[in-house]
Ligand SMILES: Nc1nc2c(ncn2[C@@H]2O[C@H](COP(=O)(O)OP(=O)(O)OP(=O)(O)O)[C@@H](O)[C@H]2O)c(=O)[nH]1
Ligand SMILES: [K+]
């Protein structure tokens with residue numbers, strides 16, 4: 548039997564042990580399995596208590612069983628859910644019992660969702676939204692993922708595709724007329740008007756791009772600077788826990804240390820790095836190399852120093868904020884000495900916390916601008932953006948080439964419709980499906 552036709556099962560809830568675990572089964576054998584293990588087929592969609600076990604064997608667990616006959620199920624196939632006690636031995640016994648059935652096997656990551664997609668339960672953008680929702684860490688990420696899951700991008704894409712097909716039909720009709728030597732202008736003009744209107748809408752969505760993709764990936768802030776200036780101390784302040792070792796010895800931090808923060812709903816990764824200096828210690832040299840590399844890739848660098856004299860030793864496209872630490876040590880602070888021109892500067896005491904709230908407020912502000920007004924963002928992945936860009940390019944070309952021949956314009960419209968079809972997962976997507984669904988969790 549082809550793997551696609553086999554019945555699959557997986558633990559869909561979190562890591563055992565847990566109070567309750569949910570095991571899902573999907574495929575043609577699901578009904579037979581429930582009947583065998585629960586003694587009878589429960590009424591559809593009704594939680595039913597049952598002592599699970601194969602006939603003649605010791606019971607596995609006292610469970611709640613649900614039966615969802617296809618196609619009105621999550622995957623479109625027959626689906627069964629076993630809500631068992633979430634112990635490892637219980638799950639091992641249940642999995643062993645499930646594996647005894649012929650053509651029943653553990654699911655691959657994302658395989659339930661993939662079947663749902665293949666059975667038309669959701670389009671590809673919705674499947675991507677589902678994956679994002681599962682992985683959302685902050686509230687803003689959750690809201691964006693939910694918009695995707697609700698199919699907002701998919702709905703727009705379906706509407707655009709339908710309108711492209713309408714415009715094509717007009718042009719095709721024009722082509723037929725022109726065979727008879729007629730003037731096709733009355734057909735071409737409204738077709739072009741449709742295409743131009745569409746283009747405006749797609750370009751609008753594209754203009755909001757980037758921001759939502761950023762929201763999915765998060766903002767990376769690197770703390771860098773010379774040794775011993777208090778980078779790890781600041782890291783711990785921002786993380787509000789002791790993630791990095793602090794010590795009076797220069798060269799304490801060698802590896803890059805990361806924490807994920809939720810700054811006002813924005814996902815921010817802060818990285819603490821090794822103090823940048825010349826050193827003979829090969830381990831520290833590697834730490835310095837990594838520190839430079841990570842700071843160069845960051846979206847914002849906090850360059851920490853403990854005096855205004857400390858020179859910069861950083862190169863990269865990201866904005867740099869100069870943070871002067873250990874102000875508590877300065878008896879009389881020099882008055883507003885000029886830092887490097889054009890650089891934002893802060894004065895803090897990382898160990899005492901002075902100035903840290905102001906720094907955090909500035910970070911939130913930066914995050915707000917960095918992510919922009921993501922509330923309306925529809926695109927959350929490079930795949931989606933690329934296909935929409937392709938669509939827009941084809942539409943633009945169709946307008947440009949129409950004078951050279953309606954056939955050329957019609958061909959561009961076909962390409963545009965095809966790009967949208969790929970966005971929705973309708974056309975030749977086998978290769979990308981593997982990539983997308985592999986990233987999902989097992990049991991989803
Ligand atoms: N007085 C004072 N001491 C601080 C402050 N921040 C950090 N320190 C001290 O400075 C020393 C170095 O702090 P770390 O956080 O380890 O410095 P670092 O920049 O991470 O050092 P490396 O990882 O070795 O590069 C420690 O003894 C800290 O307690 C501060 O604001 N005021
Ligand atoms: K140190």
Ligand SMILES: [Mg+2]
Nearest residue numbers: 778779799800
């Ligand atoms: Mg350190």
